[in-house]
Amino acid sequence: MAEETITNLANIKHIILVLSGKGGVGKSSITTQLALCLVNSGNKVGVLDIDLTGPSIPRMLGVDEKQVHQASTGWVPVYLDENQQLCCMSIGFLLQNKNDSVIWRGPKKTAMIRQFLTDVCWGELDYLIIDTPPGTSDEHISIAESLKDVKPDGAVIVTTPQAVALADVRKELNFCKKVKLPILGVIENMSGFVCPHCEECTNLFSTGGGEAMAREFEVDFLGRVPIDPSFTLMLEPSSTPESNDFKNTLLAKYPKSNLFQVFSRITDNVVAKPNQMEWRLLHQALVYQAKEGQEKLLNEVKASENATDIDDDVEIDID
Numbered sequence: 001m002a003e004e005t006i007t008n009l010a011n012i013k014h015i016i017l018v019l020s021g022k023g024g025v026g027k028s029s030i031t032t033q034l035a036l037c038l039v040n041s042g043n044k045v046g047v048l049d050i051d052l053t054g055p056s057i058p059r060m061l062g063v064d065e066k067q068v069h070q071a072s073t074g075w076v077p078v079y080l081d082e083n084q085q086l087c088c089m090s091i092g093f094l095l096q097n098k099n100d101s102v103i104w105r106g107p108k109k110t111a112m113i114r115q116f117l118t119d120v121c122w123g124e125l126d127y128l129i130i131d132t133p134p135g136t137s138d139e140h141i142s143i144a145e146s147l148k149d150v151k152p153d154g155a156v157i158v159t160t161p162q163a164v165a166l167a168d169v170r171k172e173l174n175f176c177k178k179v180k181l182p183i184l185g186v187i188e189n190m191s192g193f194v195c196p197h198c199e200e201c202t203n204l205f206s207t208g209g210g211e212a213m214a215r216e217f218e219v220d221f222l223g224r225v226p227i228d229p230s231f232t233l234m235l236e237p238s239s240t241p242e243s244n245d246f247k248n249t250l251l252a253k254y255p256k257s258n259l260f261q262v263f264s265r266i267t268d269n270v271v272a273k274p275n276q277m278e279w280r281l282l283h284q285a286l287v288y289q290a291k292e293g294q295e296k297l298l299n300e301v302k303a304s305e306n307a308t309d310i311d312d313d314v315e316i317d318i319d
């Protein structure tokens with residue numbers, strides 16, 4: 001099974017999970033915006049929605065009417081654009097009726113998530129972003145277990161200023177530690193409110209909670225995203241047929257929004273993290289090498305000093 005997982009994910013350069021202790025804090029919105037920003041900077045991106053009981057990615061990306069197709073190689077994800085820069089997969093596409101609620105037992109969830117990883121033909125991707133349900137449940141354990149050999153970049157933890165329940169975050173961070181999932185950092189969502197009229201940002205709740213929490217747990221703070229009602233409006237299904245053409249899709253609309261500027265900087269922070277980690281490892285390797293080199297150099301110096309001593313001795317002898 002593990003080998004199967006690796007085969008289907010073999011051509012994916014980076015895998016990032018989006019987690020949070022609570023529902024409604026914006027995991028799916030953060031997943032969506034991370035994907036849109038990455039596509040905007042020229043990456044090929046896939047989104048995997050493993051929220052089996054409340055899948056919201058198909059609706060957020062405006063493709064909830066689409067269906068996945070079965071090819072000889074597996075499930076073909078739903079593509080959002082002609083250039084196939086963004087695709088997604090969700091249980092939402094497999095339900096007969098969008099309003100169906102599915103009651104999953106633990107082993108069924110595990111099997112479904114494994115199937116999402118082994119049977120979807122993701123092809124070549126720069127990034128796969130995985131949207132998860134709240135907390136640390138069966139889905140999280142299954143995904144962490146299935147991705148063990150693939151070594152994802154890590155997890156982004158989403159919180160809101162008012163939901164900074166330290167116990168929840170501690171659980172989330174402990175989970176990441178237990179399953180050896182690197183923590184890329186914390187994003188504070190719904191941090192302040194952008195007025196739709198004057199575009200000024202007002203702090204409705206206290207701010208800085210996410211940052212303080214990140215400091216307390218010694219993880220990085222990746223940035224804060226304000227509440228922007230125009231973002232929610234952008235996700236509403238369009239009623240006019242002409243607004244469903246490609247020019248009006250989320251991929252085209254989002255870069256013109258206020259949140260795009262904010263989220264682009266956060267995306268830069270997220271993607272810089274694995275590189276920083278690589279750099280840290282490289283730095284450690286260099287320090288190690290340097291130490292080894294230093295030792296070698298010291299030995300050489302010592303050896304040459306001994307040789308000089310002999311020469312000196314010889315010189316002294318000659319004198």
Ligand SMILES: Nc1ncnc2c1ncn2[C@@H]1O[C@H](COP(=O)(O)OP(=O)(O)O)[C@@H](O)[C@H]1O
Pocket residue numbers: 020022023024025026027028029030056189190225226227228229231232235
């Ligand atoms: N920064 C934001 N500005 C405005 N609305 C937001 C923002 N973040 C999330 N929302 C809205 O809040 C609701 C819950 O967000 P969602 O991403 O579905 O949360 P979760 O996935 O954590 O349950 C959605 O309707 C979403 O559109």
Ligand SMILES: [Mg+2]
Pocket residue numbers: 027028029051054056131132
């Ligand atoms: Mg969600």
